[in-house]
Amino acid sequence: MQIFASPQTSTAEDIVAELTEAVHEHRLQPGMKLREDEVAEIFGVSRTVVRQALRAMSHEGLVAIERNRGAFVAKPTIKEAREVFEARTLLEPQTARAAAERATSEDIAALERHIENEHAAIDMGNAGLALKLSGLFHLEIARIANQRTIEAFAQQLVSRSSLVIALYWQRRGALCESHAHHALMNAFRRQDPDSAEELMKGHLLDLISQLDLRDKPSESASLKDALKK
C-alpha cells in the first residue's frame, strides 16, 4: 500500500511531520512496523535521518522502539489511554480559559475556518481527515493561549489520542461531532473564559465516554492471573 508521496530529500522534522500526520489520519495504525530502510527509501534519505525521526517520535510516545527489533507505531495500553485523557483533562480546560481571555478576532476567524474544514471533511466522508482536523483544533487553542510549553504537551497528547481512538473507539462509523468545537468557539467569541473552561472539560469527558477502556483479560498483568480458573 502506497501511503506517502515520494519527495526527494527531507529533514528529520519533515519525516516526523509526515509520519505523525499519517497517524492522525489513521493511515498508520498502532502496531505497524516502520522499517528504517523502507522509510529511508520513501523519503529519499539515509537511515541516519530516519533514525533521528523515529527516535524523536518514540520520545513523543507515538513510536515504540524495541532494541534490535525496530520501530513500531505505538499501541497504548488501556492504562496509558486513561493517562493520556487524564492529562488532557488537567491541561486543556485551563488552556481553553487562557485562550478565551486572549483570543483576537483573527484567532476566532481562524477557528471558524477550521471548523468549516472539519464539516467539509465529514461531509465528503473523509473520516481520517476529519479526525486529524479535530485534533488540530485543540492544538490551535493551545496556540492561542500562547503557552508554548503546554502546547508541546498538548501536541503529544493529541497525537497519542489518535492512537487511543484507533484502538478503543466504540462506534466505528459514528460522529466526530465538531458540535462541541462550535460551542467552544462561541465562548471565545463571547470572551467567556468560564464557559470555555467548562465546555472543554465536558468535551473531553464526552470523548472519554465514547472509548471502551474496560480492562480486558488479555491485558491482565500477570500470567498467573490469566491462568486462574
Next chain:
Amino acid sequence: MQIFASPQTSTAEDIVAELTEAVHEHRLQPGMKLREDEVAEIFGVSRTVVRQALRAMSHEGLVAIERNRGAFVAKPTIKEAREVFEARTLLEPQTARAAAERATSEDIAALERHIENEHAAIDMGNAGLALKLSGLFHLEIARIANQRTIEAFAQQLVSRSSLVIALYWQRRGALCESHAHHALMNAFRRQDPDSAEELMKGHLLDLISQLDLRDKPSESASLKDALKK
C-alpha cells in the same frame, strides 16, 4: 574542569542521564557548549551515540541545538521560565492529591529517607546535590501517583526548572528549604489529599516568588523596540 567520571562504553540513555544530572546539580550551566567530539571522548563512544543523546535532551528542552553550530545547555527565557512553572502549577497539585490517595507506608518511608538526604546535603554545604534532590522529591511524588505520562512531563519540567533556577534565582546562597517537603510528606502520612494539593500549590508559588522574572530590556522581543529612543 573535570565534570564527569570516565567509564568505558555508555548508551545514549546513560549519557542523557549523566548530563541531566549535571544540569540538576548546576555543574553544567545554561549556555555551555556541548561539543560532540568532546562528549564522545568523555563517554568513550562515537559521535553517533552522543548525537542521539543531545537530540533527546533538546526534545526535553534541556539542550538547544542550532543547526551547523552545535548543542548548548538551554537558556530559558523569562517567558519560558514562567511557562515552566505555570505548567507545574497545573500538573503537580493534582498529582500530589492523587499521590496522597495512593501512598503506601513504603512510599512514605522512601520520602522520609529522601528528605533526610536533602538535609544531609544542605548540612554538608553541597548546594548542587541539595538542589538535585529537591527536584527528585517532586518526581518521586509523580511516581507515587502512578501517572507515567504526567511523570514524564514533570521530569521535563523539573529539569527545566533547574535551568530557570540557575538563571533567575534571587538570593544565591539562600535556602532550598525542604520545609515544604516535610509538610507534604505529613499530608501523605495523614492521607489528606486536600492538604497535599494545597501544600503543593503553595510550595510552587513560593518557589516562583523567589525567582526574579521581571522583564529585562535585553530580552525585548524586537530589535526595533530595543533601538527606540
Next chain:
DNA sequence: CGAGCAAAAATTGTATACAATTTGCCTTGG
C-alpha cells in the same frame, strides 16, 4: 508430519569517512 536445530537472510546498532557549514585568523588595501 512436526519439532528442533543450524545456517542464511534480513534488520538494527555503532563507528567511521566524507561533505557542508561555520568560525577564527591572517593578509591586504585603503
Next chain:
DNA sequence: CCAAGGCAAATTGTATACAATTTTTGCTCG
C-alpha cells in the same frame, strides 16, 4: 590602524561500511 576579504581549521550533517542481533528458512531426525 582598521575594515574587508579570503583561506584554513574546526565542527557539525549525512551517508556508508561494518558488527551485532534477530528472524526466517530449510534441513534432519524422530
